[in-house]
Amino acid sequence: MRSLTIRPRSLRAILAIFVALFLIALIAVRAANYTVAHNALIWEVDRRLASEASAIAGAKDDVAAMTARIIAAQGNHDTADLFYLLTDKAGQRLAGTLRPHRPLPLGYSNFGEEAQVDGVAHGRALVRRLTNGSTLVVVSDNDEVVAFDRLLANTQLIGLGITALIVIGGAIGIALAIGGRMRAMQRTVDAVIAGDLHSRIPLDGTHSEFDRQAEAFNRMLDRIDALMANIKHAARDVTHELKSPLARLRGRIAAMARHAEGNPLQSEIDDALAQTDQLLDLFSSLLRLWEIEGGHRRERFAPVDLGALAEEVAESLQVVAEDAGRGFAIGAIPAVTLRGDINLLRQMLVNLVENAIHHTPPGTRIDLMLERRARAVRVIVTDNGPGIPADRYETVIRRFGRLEAPDKPDGQGLGLTLVDAIARLHHGTLILGDAEPGLRAVVDLPIDD
Known part of the structure; x- marks a missing residue:
């Protein structure tokens, strides 16, 4: 079984993976910092509770001595945040002011308001069973510890949020900077492909x-x-x-x-x-x-009413088609205006219709129509002749490309080549397809509203 390999293929994917891994590592570090600080604080409280319990119990677990020590500790300012309870084997109070409403477990434990310990909202308790059968309970008031713990957690979360915002903002900035340069390069490449060999990538002068x-x-x-x-x-x-x-x-x-x-x-x-x-x-x-x-004809671009131009071409070719024995019909011709070279657009329309006339048998029906799209216009010329095999579409568009048809005029082999070049000059495309039967030639041209 082959191992799964992840290969990010875009700048966004790479940055997203980097940010995700960084945030995961950051969360882990922040969580570790909080855990270490929290455990150190609890360890210090436990050390104090153990020391105080040992001091109260003494060496012999004498009840009278322990009672005296508890009374003394309760009056000591240094142990004002500590509470004590000494009970006998039967659980009867012997000394101390601590009054839990239910027994606390042996060893160390935390409790909150739900434990209903009078005078203590949050505490940490140490419960020891002494050798004489009595039980000693020492409780530390943990309100300040809980407050500090919350402050520590909030500080970690705020730091995590600020760091995450900085990292995400930096990643977005990097993506925008690199993406902007890549888009500038892509625009230049597209312009060169469209025939503008003079287009160049802009420089910002930073020598980066x-x-x-x-x-x-x-x-x-x-x-x-x-x-x-x-x-x-x-x-x-x-x-x-x-x-x-x-x-x-x-x-x-x-x-x-x-x-x-x-x-x-x-x-x-x-x-x-x-x-x-x-x-x-x-x-x-x-x-x-x-x-x-060469793209130089773009300098002559001006607003052109393509609908009126299509009607003009259709009217001039109507007689030509009829003399050749082809039926010629004009479909929907909406009013569409675009920027272009009117002479080249006229030649494009003429070549599309004449291509259908010259390469179909008598009796063929030819249709010309325009379709208005959101930001484009589609010129469509269809016929119900024999059509062209799909694997030969590129051949007939290529310069001097011809189908092997000895019974038809050879022609120059440049008709559809010129149509394709004119379409690309206007940032459009020529697409050939099957009219079922016949050929469907479609030219999509963008419109600047």
Whole structure:
């Protein structure tokens, strides 16, 4: 059988365990201190009772001598807090002023008001059976001892409470301090994941361990940012360098097409022109994708009426869907305003609907609708076509990702990639699912009320 191992996995759990163990140890120490002090006090009282009982009894347990000693002790100022009782074998009083209403047990014992001992509310008694058969009782008035014992207990409890508050407050302070730095790091990581490679962990200038860790993390981000910038610049430069000659090539092919009527190569020229247009569209899409992933378009964010924009896109694509033999319906479109780039949001909606048009057979029904959530809006496009296997969702979102479908147009493989990039630029998410049948594409976008 494997041993149980507890591994705290969060800062709160670690601090909670530390505070719990510290408080348990503190309670144990305080309890030990109280017990030692209490027992020492009782031991001192017992020592005094034993000494006084021995002095009263003497060496021979003579009743007359003991009576005289009791009378003398009762008049002594030093023993004013002591009470005595001497009884014979039958329990008849021989000497002393102590009047218990019921017998006290042999040996040492404590009693309170329930014992009904006249003149003593709280006491500690020593009862001895002497050799001559008589019984000697010596009682110490313990009111001051009980008061001191309560004071000692209250002091321990107050000290325990103050120490516990200090420890708990310190643990909360540590949790807040460390948690604040961790949240700052998490916000930076989330921003970098969202595409803001310029985000950095803020420093407080204390040069503490947290600051040094943040500086190291920021240096790593600087290096990653520089490498990504080099890659993007190189890719952008290559794209621009290729796009210019392609544009010139397209112009020459278009000129050839205008003068090629009746030429046997007419179809080949038209095909070359179409493929050149596809390449130019591909480069334009790549340039836009790199621009979106760079996060710079956030500077253009402004309030956008997403409901009105969805109706505009739906109206423009209605004819396209009908010409392609697809049914297109618009569901609920509530009035929703969010901050974003209106051109990118328009392209996101167009790509979602066109993806359904291009990758479904004629007769497919396509629906577009918006759902208002508490602090988000959900854009939903569904179709009742063949759908996509669940294990291929990531493939179609990935750049140049395509399903193997020879009977369908290849496309650029960037439609849903752009949708995903635009959603992430707006701090949203693209989720694909099964419409049973068909595909359900959902984009969740946050709303700042």
